[in-house]
Amino acid sequence: MVTKQSRPASRSAGRRPPGTTRRSEASENYLLSLRILQEDGIAPHVSQLAEYLRHLPVEEGIGTTLASVSGMVHRMSKEGLLAVNKGKQVELTPAGELLAHDVVRRHRLSERLLVDVLGVPLEQAETEAHRLEHSISAGLLRQIEKKLGYPETCPYGRPIDREGEVGPRPEPVDILRLNRAENGRDYEVVCIPDEDFPLLRFMVNSSILPKQRIRVGEMASYRGVVDLELDGAKVAIGIDVAARIRIRPVEASHPELVEGRA
Numbered sequence: 001m002v003t004k005q006s007r008p009a010s011r012s013a014g015r016r017p018p019g020t021t022r023r024s025e026a027s028e029n030y031l032l033s034l035r036i037l038q039e040d041g042i043a044p045h046v047s048q049l050a051e052y053l054r055h056l057p058v059e060e061g062i063g064t065t066l067a068s069v070s071g072m073v074h075r076m077s078k079e080g081l082l083a084v085n086k087g088k089q090v091e092l093t094p095a096g097e098l099l100a101h102d103v104v105r106r107h108r109l110s111e112r113l114l115v116d117v118l119g120v121p122l123e124q125a126e127t128e129a130h131r132l133e134h135s136i137s138a139g140l141l142r143q144i145e146k147k148l149g150y151p152e153t154c155p156y157g158r159p160i161d162r163e164g165e166v167g168p169r170p171e172p173v174d175i176l177r178l179n180r181a182e183n184g185r186d187y188e189v190v191c192i193p194d195e196d197f198p199l200l201r202f203m204v205n206s207s208i209l210p211k212q213r214i215r216v217g218e219m220a221s222y223r224g225v226v227d228l229e230l231d232g233a234k235v236a237i238g239i240d241v242a243a244r245i246r247i248r249p250v251e252a253s254h255p256e257l258v259e260g261r262a
Helices: 025-039 046-053 066-078 094-117 122-135 138-148 197-205 255-261
Strands: 082-084 090-092 186-191 213-220 225-230 233-238 246-249
Touching: 025 046, 025 066, 025 090, 025 094, 025 122, 046 066, 066 082, 090 094, 094 122, 094 138, 122 197
Parallel strands: none
Antiparallel strands: 082 090, 186 213, 186 246, 213 225, 225 233
């Protein structure tokens, strides 16, 4: 059931960001991808961006060869949306940030609409959201957001920007990446990667989802995996995947220590 809430104030409430003219679907996919990588602390080289874009649905029709990605980066740089720094990393410009904010809102509110209202399974909602995001008008987006009760996150735990809010939000101080977890401790999953569809299907089937409680059995770097325990099952995931999963410590993960302080 969707619960209506009073609309929270944004950091730039009442102000429509300038320069938010809609772009081509290809440009929007680049803006969305770079914003997600930015949230994950990654400033990609062209080859890394090309690899990331290969995870998008084939229906998006994005060229992912180095030549096609380099050409698109060049065109968007001439438009003032992207920049390539001295380290050859692709970054959003301030103008690109404004447009990326709009694409991210449409994408993540589409995911919420699909899952919360239409009952689309989690492993399918990401693909369907890519189809919806390009056709939602600003007015319709506001109605969708209101209908959903102004959700804070998408179904995969990533934050949903408010209208007028630009740039990734600072993460709460108690959030860390799974590859930084301690052996034997309990954590709550906060956010998972959602754009790699085979990986997303695996995580849904393994119940590694936001609000799920997990225990880190072993940070087995020598095997390149993290061993997890959840709901009586054991699951191993790669260290590289663990680096993109956000978790929050569960304070009572060591009952014997809590009892010892009592």
